[in-house]
Amino acid sequence: MTSNAQQIDAETRATHDDHQALRLWLRLYACTNLIETRVRRRLQTRFGTTLPRFDLMAQLERVPDGLRMRELSGRLMVTGGNVTGLVDSLEAEGLVVREADGEDRRALRVKLTRDGRRVFRGMAAEHERWVVEMFAGLSNRETRAFAEQLQTLKEYIVTHIPMDEDE
């Protein structure tokens, strides 16, 4: 694909009579895809890892005591991964460990190992540098306004829009 063709995405092609909200959604979706594609590609080429693995380690890094599998599943941002499979493969590489829960010995908690924490922090620093670069086109003022609008959008949807229409 030429670089010109890459710029003609579906949002650009939205016809003039498409309504404002629909165009905004297509633009939001296109932006997220642009960033996500670059992040996935770089995680692969730089670290040989995937976004679901990175996401899983990021959730564990925030909780030194680890998380039960169900809690971990609920916190992942990247959907579609097989959490058990991800934990199995990270455990085989020594990056996470399953341990008996302190309160309920029958339950297992997943934690980053010392190695896992070190590896994650190295990746996270690079990842943040990529994200800073990608948002560098927005001024501080624009960034603040953008963050506020996203917060408004998020709160409105969580509060007003059920997952299923008939709920």
Added chain:
Amino acid sequence: MTSNAQQIDAETRATHDDHQALRLWLRLYACTNLIETRVRRRLQTRFGTTLPRFDLMAQLERVPDGLRMRELSGRLMVTGGNVTGLVDSLEAEGLVVREADGEDRRALRVKLTRDGRRVFRGMAAEHERWVVEMFAGLSNRETRAFAEQLQTLKEYIVTHIPMDEDE
């Protein structure tokens, strides 16, 4: 999951020393996921269809003469689908058709059938209603500013940030 638990997503949990760009990216990603999840769920419950199928029909609807397979693949917004498989199943249902290209008889173009166009337009009207509802928390002024910031972000990334760091 309780509705309270649903609100505690990864963006909310980002720690205070996370930098601004990273938090903005997590918030952008969370918003896109909130909307995309609802759209996917509703397409399934209301129409028994999927987002990749809807996306494919949306791209064809904009081009009455149809698209070659390669062009179609390049235009899809939703990644990860098997385009040939999608076209096969839509063709089996009579919603799209493969026809010989007018200019190059050896090439095939994919087009919506009359039935496909009718079915798509019904879904698209509903889909737009959902999107309008989801963005209803933003004022007109906020919507315009939001659209401008997304455009700035998109243009900056397309222009400045290659897919691979070393390009």
